[in-house]
Amino acid sequence: MKRRIDLVAIGCSAGGLRALHTLFAGLDRRFPLPLVAVCHTGSDDVSLLCELLARSATLPVDEATERTSPLPGRIYVAPSGYHLLLGRDGRFALSAEARVGFARPSIDVWFESASAACGGRVAGIVLTGANSDGADGLARIRERGGIAIVQEPSDAEVDVMPAAALAAAGADHCLPLAQIAPLLNRLFVE
Amino acid sequence: MARPDVEEVELELFVRALKLRHGYDFGEYARASFRRRVNALLQGIGCETIGELTARVLRDDALLPKVIAGLSVPVSEMFRDPAVFRKLRDEVLPLLASYPHINIWQAGCAFGQEVYSLAILLEEAGLYDRTQIYATDFSDAAIARAQEGIFPAREARLYSENYLAAGGAHSLADYYHARYDLITIDAALKRNVTFANHNLVCDGVFCEAHLILCRNVLIYFTDSLQNHVLELFRDSLVRSGFLCLGTRENIAFARAAQNFRAIDPRLRIFQLAQR
Structure with missing residues (x-):
């Protein structure tokens, strides 16, 4: 029985760029949902990051633009220096409010708002990273009936973030990075 | 069919209260980020729910500047960008x-x-x-x-x-x-x-x-x-x-x-x- 999901929300930090390459290269070209990644890069230029990811991704990659709606079958990356949120109208919103746990964008903020805006119909994915951002957000996603997917910590380049997510939220699926795209294809592609 | 969650209703009433009682209109603020600031305010002021904050801000004028300060976003830096x-x-x-x-x-x-x-x-x-x-x-x-x-x-x-x-x-x-x-x-x-x-x-x-x-x-x-x-x-x-x-x-x-x-x-x- 497939749970209805509107959007795939992804969080990662240290080692995240490589992990996103692997994930986005393995998605089915008919993937029917938007995928939105928050990655702590420290770089101001997310457009460059999008270009790099687009080289190996099977779907188009763009920076998440304020007031636009994430579209099915497309990948979005949060701009740096802002928190990314999803409005009840299904459009991206930005906030320049204070860092949350030293991070802006914060994965927790993104997960929490996406899950609230989609009435819980979110699949949250936590990948490699060196801090615990995303753990609370993933817990909220699960509480609201969404799906939690966590990269197996032993498989992650840095295990802190996935381990923190598992401790705070547990997971519906905990598996090595290479198996996450196939899982998403199985879960969501008809 | 879809019943709005209680926090959504409380937020609406909070916005109404600020407008009717104090003349501050946050009705056209983007809700996603506004909701975050209101929740942060709850912690800062020591309220359990938005409903409680609404009750207090209706009666206690001295609380208003703190509420307004909390709802504005004062984060910047010199020569940002x-x-x-x-x-x-x-x-x-x-x-x-x-x-x-x-x-x-x-x-x-x-x-x-x-x-x-x-x-x-x-x-x-x-x-x-x-x-x-x-x-x-x-x-x-x-x-x-x-x-x-x-x-x-x-x-x-x-x-x-x-x-x-x-x-x-x-x-x-x-x-x-x-x-x-x-x-x-x-x-x-x-x-x-x-x-x-x-x-x-x-x-x-x-x-x-x-x-x-x-x-x-x-x-x-x-x-x-x-x-x-x-x-x-x-x-x-x-x-x-x-x-x-x-x-x-x-x-x-x-x-x-x-x-x-x-x-x-x-x-x-x-x-x-x-x-």
């Missing part, structure tokens, strides 16, 4: 230099970091003595902080890096005094700044500006309020005046955007188009 300030220095100020007197409006000045960045920019361009900066915010608490011009010393390094990246001609330390763990902006930089309370939601045109800076303010507004404020800016600018927004702001959905022509689309610097 240095490329923007470099562009202003290299391409906008030389055009403003042709006016005998220059008015600049910074709408949403928060704690003043950008006001003083602007003052430094003007000082180094030799234009400050014939410039008047109007720095406005709807939070009195923010204005008081901005007037003080005191910032944590731990920020100084970032500010200095930004200043140099923006093409600063000297050292940022020439413009502040460091004492203990604070830096205080040199009083001379405040000489042509007027601070005033102005609420973009309900207040009108109050000066004729050659340049308006309003960075990362409209991101908290709905499309219709964003449009309203862009109309206010259009009506406040001199012919061919300049408007500088935050670098990730999108005005494509605002009718009033047709009044502005981007002179640098990436940095979101616009010029009033011919009417």
Whole structure:
């Protein structure tokens, strides 16, 4: 029985760029949902990051633009220096409010708002990273009936973030990075 | 069928209460980020629910400034997005230099970091003595902080890096005094700044500006309020005046955007188009 999901929300930090390459290269070209990644890069230029990811991704990659709606079958990356949120109208919103746990964008903020805006119909994915951002957000996603997917910590380049997510939220699926795209294809592609 | 969750209803009532009782209208604030700030306020004030906060703010006028301060977003840094300030220095100020007197409006000045960045920019361009900066915010608490011009010393390094990246001609330390763990902006930089309370939601045109800076303010507004404020800016600018927004702001959905022509689309610097 497939749970209805509107959007795939992804969080990662240290080692995240490589992990996103692997994930986005393995998605089915008919993937029917938007995928939105928050990655702590420290770089101001997310457009460059999008270009790099687009080289190996099977779907188009763009920076998440304020007031636009994430579209099915497309990948979005949060701009740096802002928190990314999803409005009840299904459009991206930005906030320049204070860092949350030293991070802006914060994965927790993104997960929490996406899950609230989609009435819980979110699949949250936590990948490699060196801090615990995303753990609370993933817990909220699960509480609201969404799906939690966590990269197996032993498989992650840095295990802190996935381990923190598992401790705070547990997971519906905990598996090595290479198996996450196939899982998403199985879960969501008809 | 879909019943709104209780927090959504509480938030609506909170917004109604602030408007009816205190005249502050947050009805056209983008809900996703507004909701976050209200929740942060609950912790800061020690309320369990938004309902409890509503009850308290209805009865306790003394709480209002704290609520308003909490609902505004005072986070900025000096010379944030240095490329923007470099562009202003290299391409906008030389055009403003042709006016005998220059008015600049910074709408949403928060704690003043950008006001003083602007003052430094003007000082180094030799234009400050014939410039008047109007720095406005709807939070009195923010204005008081901005007037003080005191910032944590731990920020100084970032500010200095930004200043140099923006093409600063000297050292940022020439413009502040460091004492203990604070830096205080040199009083001379405040000489042509007027601070005033102005609420973009309900207040009108109050000066004729050659340049308006309003960075990362409209991101908290709905499309219709964003449009309203862009109309206010259009009506406040001199012919061919300049408007500088935050670098990730999108005005494509605002009718009033047709009044502005981007002179640098990436940095979101616009010029009033011919009417």
